[in-house]
Amino acid sequence: MHARFIAYPIAYLIGTLFSGAVMADDLFDYYKRLHANPELSHFEINTSANLAAELRKVGYQVTERVGKYADGSRAYGVVAVLENGSGPRLLIRADMDALPIVEETGLPYASKVIAKNLAGQEVGVMHACGHDVHVTTLLGTARELAARRNEWHGTVVLVGQPSEETLDGAQALLRDGLYQRFGRPDMALAMHDSPGLATGQVGVYSGATHAAVTSIDVTIRGIGGHGAAPHRGKDPIVMAAQFINQIQTIVSRNQDPMNSAVVTVGSIHGGTKRNIIPDEVKLELTTRASSDAAMKIIVDGIHRAAEGVAVSNGLAEDRKPIVKIIESETGPSNINNPALAARVKKAISGALGADKVTDGFGIMGSEDFAQYSLPPERTIPTVLFILGVIDPELLAKASAGKAYVPGTHTSKFAPMAEASLKVGVKAMTAAAIDLLQK
Structure with missing residues (x-):
């Protein structure tokens, strides 16, 4: 207040x-x-x-x-x-x-x-x-x-x-x-x-x-399977958790502290049953920044974090995350x-x-x-x-x-x-x- x-x-x-x-x-x-x-x-x-x-x-x-x-x-x-x-x-x-x-x-x-x-x-x-x-x-x-x-x-x-x-x-x-x-x-x-x-x-x-706003949808893709055999797939829920934790450092460790910025994951959906590893997890993000430069740091950081999750989990090119900017919900x-x-x-x-x-x-x-x-x-x-x-x-x-x-x-x-x-x-x-x- x-x-x-x-x-x-x-x-x-x-x-x-x-x-x-x-x-x-x-x-x-x-x-x-x-x-x-x-x-x-x-x-x-x-x-x-x-x-x-x-x-x-x-x-x-x-x-x-x-x-x-x-x-x-x-x-x-x-x-x-x-x-x-x-x-x-x-x-x-x-x-x-x-x-x-x-x-x-x-x-x-x-x-x-x-x-x-x-x-x-x-x-x-x-x-x-x-x-x-x-x-x-x-x-x-x-x-x-x-x-x-x-x-x-x-x-x-x-x-x-x-x-x-x-x-x-x-x-x-x-x-x-x-x-x-x-x-x-x-x-x-x-x-x-x-x-x-x-x-x-x-x-x-x-x-x-x-603030400027950029709305972003991120789809973390993996390889589904049985919950009792996670080693046979690539768990997108775990990768989504890694991604969410990583993007929190965009503001805390990449932005100049004098620049106001926000990265929020407002929606996350994945899976249908407790013992089934799904093929993908969908996230909806809203990002805010007080300047064009601060917004570029956010968007670039989200792309890097998504790429990093794919690399660290050994995903093939066709299963890497999809990062999509929603133009109709984005503005200066x-x-x-x-x-x-x-x-x-x-x-x-x-x-x-x-x-x-x-x-x-x-x-x-x-x-x-x-x-x-x-x-x-x-x-x-x-x-x-x-x-x-x-x-x-x-x-x-x-x-x-x-x-x-x-x-x-x-x-x-x-x-x-x-x-x-x-x-x-x-x-x-x-x-x-x-x-x-x-």
């Missing part, structure tokens, strides 16, 4: 700080409906349709079903454009998809949704990463910008993005000609809620907010442009007060918002700021070791939504209006 926060009384957060009309009365109701009806990546049918309808109501030109996945199927992206004279073109993005988690928050508007994932399995569905906060903030900001056109000039391009959790949503939009069809933006903004900041706070980080680090971050921080500080805005912090999670900057050159400056969503009193107790704050991607993640949304809308609107000046 991150300890950087300021504990403001709840009454203050909901009262004087937000006395301006930054959020219509129905916006929290919209959030609750969205939270109760989450949709998985690639299946954001109703979420996208409802967002599109709301944006049309306030005067945006809306296009639906924007995005094309690698297999050619259409995505549920929403792009809404509002032109207001000459000036900069600003893209604001919110991700829409939920996670395959059974919700256990106990909230009166908790999700009870059960749906089928891409593999056809029935899973619980929950907004466990706060994308419902992101979408609702986008809608609130859209309303504010439409109502306050006398304060800015230029073009706003709002993007309701599908499939961030599978890391192929931004790629799908760009593959479908996002910038060619709706104009190349001069800059792009996004926001992510955080259980590491108290409600009332915003963090604007200059640099890498999220998200890097906030320093100059743009400074400007956004100043604008939000002006709206909320300087004491409510921190420098933020980077995490090892991934974010496909990085794709909008067009890496590796990153010719479009982008900023993703973080929004505190946790009760300040609870966060204070957690910092003192007297309470637990459930994080994102857990079944009990419950943002302090109503107050947090007001802060998010006010912050995003302030940043947008400042950037949309001639």
Whole structure:
């Protein structure tokens, strides 16, 4: 748990700080409906349709079903454009998809949704990463910008993005000609809620907010046989254990300690019965790194470890491990442009007060918002700021070791939504209006 926060009384957060009309009365109701009806990546049918309808109501030109996945199927992206004279073109993005988690928050508007994932399995569905906060903030900001056109000039391009959790949503939009069809933006903004900041706070980080991610499948192949006669085969389960132990040294012994990096084996499957040595074991890995150089060390190390296991166990060439990078679940680090971050921080500080805005912090999670900057050159400056969503009193107790704050991607993640949304809308609107000046 991150300890950087300021504990403001709840009454203050909901009262004087937000006395301006930054959020219509129905916006929290919209959030609750969205939270109760989450949709998985690639299946954001109703979420996208409802967002599109709301944006049309306030005067945006809306296009639906924007995005094309690698297999050619259409995505549920929403792009809404509002032109207001000459000036900069600003893209604001919110991700829409939920996670395959059974919700256990106990909230009166908790999700009870059960749906089928891409593999056809029935899973619980929950907004466990706060994308419902992101979408609702986008809608609130859209309303504010439409109502306050006398304060800015230029073009706003709002993007309701599908499939961030599978890391192929931004790629799908760009593959479908996002910038060619709706104009190349001069800059792009996004926001992510955080259980590491108290409600009332915003963090604007200059640099890498999220790590690069490379998803890797490794198949350790052996020669199966009877469990009572292991000497007659080549046991892939033992080799998988050797491989897992070996790759843990990539971070601890190959990386510069100043470079953040993670190697995690999240899934391992092999064998069918206790006395049968299988032919192969399949592993799914996620790797994270704060720089391209650190990621190269990880990927090279995994290849070497796989090769080493094969050599040490005397495997023939046709039985060596298979290492496959999953391109659709791989992406670069998200890097906030320093100059743009400074400007956004100043604008939000002006709206909320300087004491409510921190420098933020980077995490090892991934974010496909990085794709909008067009890496590796990153010719479009982008900023993703973080929004505190946790009760300040609870966060204070957690910092003192007297309470637990459930994080994102857990079944009990419950943002302090109503107050947090007001802060998010006010912050995003302030940043947008400042950037949309001639």
